[in-house]
Amino acid sequence: MAELTDEELCSRVALGDHGAFEALVDRHQARAYRLAHSLLGSEADARDVSQEAFIRLFQSAGQFDGRARFSTWFYRIVVNRCIDHRRREKSWSRLVPLRGSLDEPGESVDPPSSEEAPDAAAERLESANRLSLALARLSPNQRAAVLLQVQEGLTSREIAAVLNCSENTARVHIHRGLVVLRRQLKRGE
Amino acid sequence: MKPDTHPDLALVPYLRGELSQAERESVALHLDGCARCRAELDAFAAVLERVASGIGDLPAPDWIAYRSELRRKLEGRGTRRHRLWLAGWASLAAAGVAAALVLAMRPSSRKAVPMEELAMEQQLGSNDLGLLENYPVVERLDLLENYDVIEHLDQLPPPEEPHDSQS
Numbered sequence: 001m002a003e004l005t006d007e008e009l010c011s012r013v014a015l016g017d018h019g020a021f022e023a024l025v026d027r028h029q030a031r032a033y034r035l036a037h038s039l040l041g042s043e044a045d046a047r048d049v050s051q052e053a054f055i056r057l058f059q060s061a062g063q064f065d066g067r068a069r070f071s072t073w074f075y076r077i078v079v080n081r082c083i084d085h086r087r088r089e090k091s092w093s094r095l096v097p098l099r100g101s102l103d104e105p106g107e108s109v110d111p112p113s114s115e116e117a118p119d120a121a122a123e124r125l126e127s128a129n130r131l132s133l134a135l136a137r138l139s140p141n142q143r144a145a146v147l148l149q150v151q152e153g154l155t156s157r158e159i160a161a162v163l164n165c166s167e168n169t170a171r172v173h174i175h176r177g178l179v180v181l182r183r184q185l186k187r188g189e
Numbered sequence: 190m191k192p193d194t195h196p197d198l199a200l201v202p203y204l205r206g207e208l209s210q211a212e213r214e215s216v217a218l219h220l221d222g223c224a225r226c227r228a229e230l231d232a233f234a235a236v237l238e239r240v241a242s243g244i245g246d247l248p249a250p251d252w253i254a255y256r257s258e259l260r261r262k263l264e265g266r267g268t269r270r271h272r273l274w275l276a277g278w279a280s281l282a283a284a285g286v287a288a289a290l291v292l293a294m295r296p297s298s299r300k301a302v303p304m305e306e307l308a309m310e311q312q313l314g315s316n317d318l319g320l321l322e323n324y325p326v327v328e329r330l331d332l333l334e335n336y337d338v339i340e341h342l343d344q345l346p347p348p349e350e351p352h353d354s355q356s
Binding site: 003025033034054055057128131146147151155156157168174178181182 | 207
């Protein structure tokens with residue numbers, strides 16, 4: 001399976017090949033989870049939603065027509081599942097607590113390692129909190145666009161395909177998202 | 190690109206090398222003469238770097254548990270689908286058996302029948318169809334036993350005449 005492309009594996013999944021499905025999960029589980037976590041802010045939600053996305057992939061692999069890259073198609077499933085999840089919870093306003101968010105004291109940054117000085121750990125925590133709060137100011141589309149670009153390295157065109165919008169709109173989301181982030185991060189310094 | 194038009198939306202794609210050669214050259218030319226856009230470009234680069242470093246070390250779940258949970262969920266969906274699929278086929282099969290039984294019970298050789306009997310038979314025939322259309326009834330195979338009796342009501346011995354004490 002290792003030599004097969006994502007697209008080839010996906011065609012096999014469409015025929016019910018469980019081995020191909022396992023291979024695709026192997027390749028994309030970390031990225032799907034990370035993307036969902038960044039959008040939803042909760043480890044439990046990220047786990048559930050990313051698993052739902054894989055189940056959806058298994059059920060609808062036959063709908064992948066190969067016009068876009070597999071990853072673009074699959075991230076679209078992940079983002080849609082995140083949006084559906086948030087819509088159900090009606091809690092986009094709670095937003096993206098990265099590790100150590102002030103909003104969610106239950107999910108804190110890892111305790112400092114033995115090699116890390118206490119001051120450095122505190123600074124890292126403070127920095128993570130600032131970034132988390134700044135990301136919380138973005139609209140879901142802006143946040144998704146920025147995270148897909150930064151985390152997954154997608155181009156504006158691919159982000160447009162994931163978010164189902166024009167390439168220009170994707171660029172607007174990224175631009176406005178970065179403007180808001182810059183302003184928020186500057187305020188927090 | 191006009192010198193007074195700032196290519197705001199093209200700055201990030203420029204940073205990330207997404208632009209065509211013509212677009213890239215146009216933005217580069219603009220940047221040469223625009224301090225504002227150069228500052229914007231630097232600021233965007235810094236923010237992107239900051240986001241990348243801040244979210245790069247998200248905690249990962251226990252992948253073994255994650256995979257077994259995913260497998261369980263997938264099997265759960267599959268089992269539910271499989272059950273529905275089986276139930277559908279079982280219903281169809283039961284309907285087929287019922288229809289075959291109904292056909293088998295009908296007399297195959299016919300004598301010339303009077304018009305009244307023919308009309309009655311047609312009536313019974315239409316009742317058969319009605320019964321088949323009403324599948325939940327057909328599914329109750331035990332009813333067919335009664336149906337057999339009902340269909341041959343005319344062959345049942347007439348009930349004994351009550352003795353008329355006055356005659």
